[in-house]
Amino acid sequence: MSIGEKIKAKRLERGLTQKALGELAGIAEPTIRRYEAGKLNPKMETISKIANGLGVTPAELIGPEWFDLQIGAENVKSLQRAVNLHSGIIAALEEIYGAVEGKGIMGESGLECPYWIIGKASNSFILYEKDIETLVQCTKAFIPALVDRLKDTRPEAEIIQEITAELNK
Template sequence: MTTGENIKRLRKERGLTQKKLGELSGINEVQIRQYELGRANPKLDTLKKLCSALNVTLHEVLDDNWDEMNEEKKMGFKENLQKLLDENNLNVSQLADLIGIPKNTLYTIMSRNSTRIDFRILEKIAKAFSVTIEELISDEYEHKDVSISKELNRIRSKKLQKIMKPIQDFMNEECCPHDMLVIQRGNAQLFSGELSIRLDILD
């Protein structure tokens, strides 16, 4: 059964109308109807609200084949994930670091023979790329222009500004000896890639 069919089945088992489920979950009745008819895919946050209202787990609502993916879904997932990685200038190792899972786990998931995948990992991958889990494994999914690399660059830029502002403020002071300001590479006690900033009073 599809996710929409599961939502409909669970709703009816509890004697709820679409309107009542909408009231309990805070989701528009029309939107619930679209999900049940398979005309729209609920986002992860929406699924969680529906699950809470139905008093079920995400696994009970999702498509029967999430854990044991068939060949079509497996290929759709891997192709979509590779597209997302390419669009965001990321590799498998970087994505693993970003979502906090072992690199070997993600490499195994993307291997040719892998058919099983932990739902929690699917959830993390989907959240990282701002897509739904169903979109992530759909063989018809066309990715929207959502760039992790842009967000990472924004974060890096903010960090750099935070580092440089005190230096710029210092250099703007009249008493600042501009030619005595030295920015040096840190010593071995620093983490790789970090900079130490030191002011040296030169003779």
């Protein structure tokens, strides 16, 4: 669904006309019409104004793509790698300690402080976001030394020949 279609759907869901949304967002009605028709793409600050007029966050209006737009396409891959590393650490903790439960505390400002309860029952403990980030950084620092000890630098053809021979036994 395009940004314009999402704006229109949310506007209709709220029971607003294009004129009413324009007034709430401080944007001319014809401009709202062009956004919804896909003839014009709103800038980031305009998306925020429209979301505000609709009484939602830009992320609620646009969806996950909002974050991609915020950080820029060139940074999305980097963010995905960071999320994957973070998820990997959480998965490793669950495997090692038996359980991981993610929780968060929401402040009045709307900011959330995530934390994780690690382990089961009386043997559980809490790790905070900064602790998970420390584990990610330590893991990244440790991997090169471990890989240096494990890597096989022989030519690939030789390795394939050895593995094939082993499989054929």
